[in-house]
Amino acid sequence: MAIIEVKNLTKKFGDFVAVDNINFEVNKGEFFAFLGPNGAGKSTTIKMMTTILKPTSGNIVINGHDAVKNSDRARQTLGIVFQDQSLDDELTAWENMDFHGVLYDIPFATRRERAQQLLEFVELWDQRDNLVKKFSGGMKRRLEIARGLMHHPKVFFLDEPTLGLDAQTRRHMWSYLKNLNKDEHTTVFLTTHYIEEAEQIAQRVAIIDRGKIAAIGTTEELKRKTGAASLEEAFLKLTGSEIREELSDASGIQRMRTFHGPKK
């Protein structure tokens, strides 16, 4: 059964097509990896799926709720760990956790219990009363993960969750998510540049390049289709080996792609 349905989804910034008429479904309880080179349209797609960016055209249905027309309801079923920072620097680690708990309707007792459990889990419990602005990059990243895991959504979006995480926290995080998936049938939708990681974890993979879905299927299917030995090799065969620049804003992507010219 599909919990995410994306139909003819397109996002244009001016003349530039960031996401070009893509279609896919994600099944309930699935680990689904969304891979692509920098600037391929991954984050734009996630932003639309999490209701913070409006599509130019097309539909997204999350757990039966339209992400545009019924965005308040759609948001109630999803959770996300962002690629870049989204903490409040002027609050303490604990306050960031608590704030999140309140926003996601977690009852008081559960909120406290989970906040403690997760802060211990990312080894920030001793630092809970310090302002986040005093934290190092790695600590902020760990706090971000801990906060994202506080509530148990039906669909979890993880946008490059392991970027900048140490191996310990990474392993911890995946086992936590696997348990959540087993106990509550949580669907996990993730993007990552660590393709080996996706190969180990994801049941199905979609590869997006230049705004279009280049391939979709299980890891085995993609390898068979491209005649590759590993998912990484399959990925490179599908997307080419040219290096893409990392630019975060849409106008930047536009400049970059105009510069390189579209690949035929």
Place this chain on the structure above:
Amino acid sequence: MFEKIYILWLRQLKRYWRSKPRIIGSLGQPLLFLLALGYGMGSVFQQAGQGNYLDFLAPGIIGMSIIFTAIFSGIEIIWDRQFGFLKEVLVAPISRLEIMIGHTLGGATVAFFQGVIVLFISMAVGFRPIDLTGVFLALGIMFLTALLFAAFGVAIASRLNDMQGFQLIMNFLIMPLFFLSGALFPLQGAPKTLSIIAAADPLSYGVDALRGLLAGTYYYGFGVDVAALAGATVLSVAVGSYLFSKIQI
């Protein structure tokens, strides 16, 4: 629902309370205005037959600190956007309207506190409100003015992606709102153009009501002031909510 609005409100207060340089900095300016203008222009004002300038000026400076603090607090949404925190709030199961209300109430509360502090400062430099009832009613006017401009700040922030347009907003919006409001000079006998502009500036009514309640002189009158302020607040909250509901990352 109320718990979510409350935590957004509380966040604004915590951020304000923790930025001591901001509090001190934002008190320096009103103090400077009170001392330099209050004492500097005092004798000229008196000779012109207008009475005590400090009594005239203090309500205007209270209004000034409220409008500045309120708009800045509303505009903090731009920082939230730049530092990423806005995403955290926008993907959460909370409606845009609740976010807007929480943020606006937080900003308004902070600006209200700031106004109360400036009232005390002006009393310390010699301003004497006429009676206690006036002070209590003035607190209400101060909060209404704060609410109006906090919502106005949210409306502006919803349309700006970064702080680059900020200088423009400061010089072409916030400063004129303050300088053309009659906060510093009497609107009686002002040139027609100026009085028309002042009549279109919602801060004029806030300052006028404060001046009436604290110093005993009205230009528009209490009824007109309250009606204009309330109307402008409703409009500002409505426009702010609408623009904020359209916000995208």
